[in-house]
Amino acid sequence: MxxxxxxxxxxxxxxxxxxxxxxxxxxxxxxxxxxxxxxxxxxxxxxxxxxxxxxxxxxxxxxxxxxxxxxxxxxxxxxxxxxxxxxxxxxxxxxxxxxxxxxxxxxxxxxxxxxxxxxxxxxxxxxxxxxxxxxxxxARLNHSRLIRKKYLRQIFSCVEIVRIYHYAVDHLHPPAHRKPSLQGATTVVRKVADTIESTSATKDAWARRRPSIAYIYAASTIETANGNTLLHDVIDKNIDFKSVRPHLRELVGRARFVADQILARAVEPVGESAEAVPTVEPIPFTVRMYGNVEAALIGEAFADPRHNF
Known part of the structure; x- marks a missing residue:
């Protein structure tokens, strides 16, 4: 022995x-x-x-x-x-x-x-x-089911809010339009996206994810080899370091861009999200465009009533 x-x-x-x-x-x-x-x-x-x-x-x-x-x-x-x-x-x-x-x-x-x-x-x-x-x-299967059953709509409601912010920052400018706001985004998000979350539930989901929202939106814009997005892979797959490593620098660079150039320019800046992202060179990217009807709804939500149309 x-x-x-x-x-x-x-x-x-x-x-x-x-x-x-x-x-x-x-x-x-x-x-x-x-x-x-x-x-x-x-x-x-x-x-x-x-x-x-x-x-x-x-x-x-x-x-x-x-x-x-x-x-x-x-x-x-x-x-x-x-x-x-x-x-x-x-x-x-x-x-x-x-x-x-x-x-x-x-x-x-x-x-x-x-x-x-x-x-x-x-x-x-x-x-x-x-x-x-x-x-x-x-079990992993139950772990994924829990996320899908309880949190999927919350997560993608938050993604859509940042997408609306992104569209507003890129395409809606003073004096005709105000800065994007959570109030304005939540009034229109159910009209432009496939979500059944109520306005109050969407605001609650946003509040719970303020520290990570830059990463969530960035992950939703990164395509992976299987045709999904990185966000879908995180929800559905047994990810490990090897599988996500090729996307990490892009994720962080895009998240830095989201934090600095989108969330920081809203009426209610999301400082917690910026603090969670390392200091790296931002990777800019364009917003996935809306159709004419959805774009008009977003424009109306952020229109400045003081501007004489």
């Missing part, structure tokens, strides 16, 4: 030394995403070209996009983290058993220390509650 323990410790030390150091130098994993959520710092880690320890960026990715969909929903974010941790465990187990199909102590040591990683166990797995926490995770 002593020899086995010493060997186990030696294996652990060897693989721990080979695993990259965490990039969350501004705080622990728990402080960054579990107890609170520091969106800018998390995105800076995801954008960092350096590797972090195994599984780290996958759980950060899951946490970030759950936060994006509903910043106030702690349970949704924690469930996404648990699911990402479970997928990391599953991948590690498959890899270890492929190399050591007979299993046994050696496979378990490789699985735990090399493929899961000591740093993941210490920084993520044990602090969030270990296996007891993972077993409380809702």
């Amino acid at each position: 002593t020899d086995m323990l010493q060997l186990s410790r030696a294996i652990a030390a060897k693989f721990a030394a080979a695993d990259p150091e965490p990039l969350d130098h501004l705080g622990s994993f728990m402080a960054l995403v579990w107890e609170d959520f520091l969106a800018r710092e998390v995105m800076e880690i995801l954008l960092d070209e350096r590797s972090s320890y195994r599984g780290h960026k996958d759980v950060l990715t899951a946490a970030f996009f759950a936060w994006m969909l509903h910043p106030k929903h702690l349970g949704l974010r924690r469930n996404a983290i648990r699911l990402a941790a479970m997928r990391h465990f599953e991948r590690a187990e498959r890899k270890a058993l492929k190399e050591l199909p007979n299993g046994g102590w050696a496979a378990d040591a490789v699985y735990r220390y090399r493929d899961i990683g000591i740093k993941f166990l210490v920084d993520v797995y044990y602090p969030i509650g270990g296996m007891g926490s993972l077993l409380r995770a809702t």
Whole structure:
């Protein structure tokens, strides 16, 4: 038993030394995403070209996009983290058993220390509650169903409000028109979009997503390889860091543009959204145009009554 323990410790030390150091130098994993959520710092880690320890960026990715969909929903974010941790465990187990199909102590040591990683166990797995926490995770299918059933209309109502703002900023100017406003946008959003949210429900959905609305709208404008948008992929798919990495810089650049050039120019600026986006070069993009009827409705909603037409 002593020899086995010493060997186990030696294996652990060897693989721990080979695993990259965490990039969350501004705080622990728990402080960054579990107890609170520091969106800018998390995105800076995801954008960092350096590797972090195994599984780290996958759980950060899951946490970030759950936060994006509903910043106030702690349970949704924690469930996404648990699911990402479970997928990391599953991948590690498959890899270890492929190399050591007979299993046994050696496979378990490789699985735990090399493929899961000591740093993941210490920084993520044990602090969030270990296996007891993972077993409380809702299945991914149910996770997506929850988002679709309870929050999909809220999310896309918010997307449409920013699209209306975007259209107004680009095409409606003084003196004939006022700055875009939430009141004006909510009066017209049900007429120009396929949403059945009431005005009060839309305003409530907006209030809950103020910190992440720049990201939500930006994600709705980025097309992915399968013809969907990044926002649809986040809602429907088992995303991980590898799958979203090609889109992250565009997401952040577009979100910076949304925060600085659209939301900041509304009657009620959304400062929380700007604070959540790293300081990067904005990536401008054009609004998806409305038809003549919808455009006229938006123009009417933001018309300045003091202007003599």
